[in-house]
Amino acid sequence: MAAMTDQTLPPLQFLPLIKPLPWGGRKLETLFAKTLPADLPCGESWEVVDLPGEQSVVAAGPWQGRRLAELIELRRQELLGEAELLLGRFPLLFKLIDAAQTLSVQVHPDAEAARRLGGEARPKTEAWYILQVEPGAHLYVGLEEGVSLDDLRRGLADGRVEPLLRRVPVQAGDFIYLPAGTLHAIGAGIVLAEIQQASDTTYRVFDWNRVGLDGRPRQLHVEQALASIRPELAGRPGHAAPASGRPGIRCRFFTFERVRLDAGGQVPLDAGRPRITCCLEGSAQVSCGRDQPLRLSRGDSCLVPACRSESLQSPDGATLLLVRVGDSG
Structure with missing residues (x-):
């Protein structure tokens, strides 16, 4: 680990945290030269993260080996300036995602739902930038018009969820805004970059009847998800354009x-x-x-x-x- 330094914090590059996941592929390696574990599908590369048990570590320079949480403790004003922490952590998480298969249908709570659900729930608004799309690939964002949460509950019981979801065709270069409370899933054949509030709270409502890397079905969180979904959000941008005039998304x-x-x-x-x-x-x-x-x-x-x-x-x-x-x- 690097010794303490009196120099002002420089721009920092971190070691990526690679996440083997059952729906992942190998494009993080072929597109971005990430080093992946052999023979495992890898879905995510966490580039900047400060969560309990998940820490970005400085890759080189005078702060090599230091965790992002340590830098906040040692140099908070230099690092954050006017920005606020989110529940004591760096407020954002940035990652690259390779979806070789469709991800689970899921939702992240907003601040009100997180407080109501309690425990370790943390709010998460996020946005995507689409990097690569295979022919016919699409996202799921929200419920189809006229579909209620009761309809979704019945669909879950019957195993008929896909027809209830709103399909969104995308192409490389698209930005997608997902305020907390938006039901969503990334479709197979899409590579994207994601910025999100610093939270790993994900409520899976449906996982396409597949098993995880351990051979067992992954845990679902149906009641928490239904308590977090905001059906009115589907199809509503709810954000502004960047002040720079460049393509993108601006929210609070x-x-x-x-x-x-x-x-x-x-x-x-x-x-x-x-x-x-x-x-x-x-x-x-x-x-x-x-x-x-x-x-x-x-x-x-x-x-x-x-x-x-x-x-x-x-x-x-x-x-x-x-x-x-x-x-x-």
């Missing part, structure tokens, strides 16, 4: 946008709140004051502390995602 928890840099181009990263960036195409770098810039290849992510006023640069052109922590944790 985050701004999530796509940045395209021409060769030699740059975009300023204003200080004040933490920012996360991920390189999708080409190569880029994040300026580091007088130090060497942090270089990003395809699939690389980094966290820029709130104290740093830097810029995204690309010598040859690049496409990146840029996240800025919002006004509310």
Whole structure:
């Protein structure tokens, strides 16, 4: 582990946390050069995370080996600036997802439902950026028009859930906003990037009658899910466009946008709140004051502390995602 340093926190790159999951594939390896365990389907790469038992660890530099939670404890103001913690944790989680099979039909609670359900429930609003779509692939977002929660309960009892769900065709480059309380599932053949509130609370309502990697059916949370679903959310954007004018989503928890840099181009990263960036195409770098810039290849992510006023640069052109922590944790 790196020793303590008096230097201002630099832009930080973390070791990815790879998640073997029964619905995953191998595209995190082929598209983004992630190192995956052999012969296991892998569904997610957690790029920035601060949850109990799940911690981003700095990959290199003067803070190598430090967990994100440690950095918050040691350098909270530098890292967070104006941003607030979410239940004592860094407020956002960023991940890459490869859905070789359709994910479970699930919902995440909003703050009110999380309080009502108690226990370890944490609220989660999230958004997706679609990276790759196989022909015919689609999402499920919300219930079909006219379908009630009672209809869903009956469908669960009968094993007929798919006809009740609203199918949403997508293509690469689409942004999808999922406020907490939205019933949803990622369809087979989709690769995407996800930004979310820092929560791992997921209530599975239906898992397509499959088993997990241990050969047993995965746990369902039907009553908690039904208590969390907000049917009125399906098909309603509920968000604004980024102030920059770039494609993306802005809500009170985050701004999530796509940045395209021409060769030699740059975009300023204003200080004040933490920012996360991920390189999708080409190569880029994040300026580091007088130090060497942090270089990003395809699939690389980094966290820029709130104290740093830097810029995204690309010598040859690049496409990146840029996240800025919002006004509310």
